[in-house]
Amino acid sequence: MVDLGGGQDGPIEHGFSNSVFILPGIVIVSLSVFFGYKLYNSLVERERRKEEKRRQKQQKKKK
Template sequence: MENVIDDVVSNIADTESTQKGPEMMLNEKGDFKMPNLEEFIKMLEHMDGMSDEEKDQLKNEVLRNSMRGRKMDVGFSDYLVFLTMVIIMASVFVFFGYKLYLSLTEKERKREEKLKAKQAKKKK
């Protein structure tokens, strides 16, 4: 397979130097642009250094991999990981919220006790 990749790269380099065909791989600024699937298949058909079997094999592998990348396989484990992360985040918020509530109610209780103690001193 590595040999096929080397052939593809060398064929692209040869094609670029001899013809104007791979202009589709350059954007407006002259930088490299990744070819889409149709452009890649066209380039694959015009390669001279590969046999027809190798071309068909590479084309089938590219098509198979492109179809695999398009669909999202979401399984139970993915949902489980997502649910676990949501539960952990919610637990952290609940914990800090509870601590804040305790702190505020404790301050309020102490303030009321202080106020009652002051009023008791005034009555004496």
């Protein structure tokens, strides 16, 4: 539990549940993982397409 109680000047008695901080953290981490995965797939797919083009050019040269 996060306690945001005041000091000597003003007793502010508010308490926030830890879920207020944990849930946004989970959302941010999940989005980061999702976009990282999409970026990785995009780069792998681009490399695979380049390799296929290279193979096709080599096959055309052999014929």
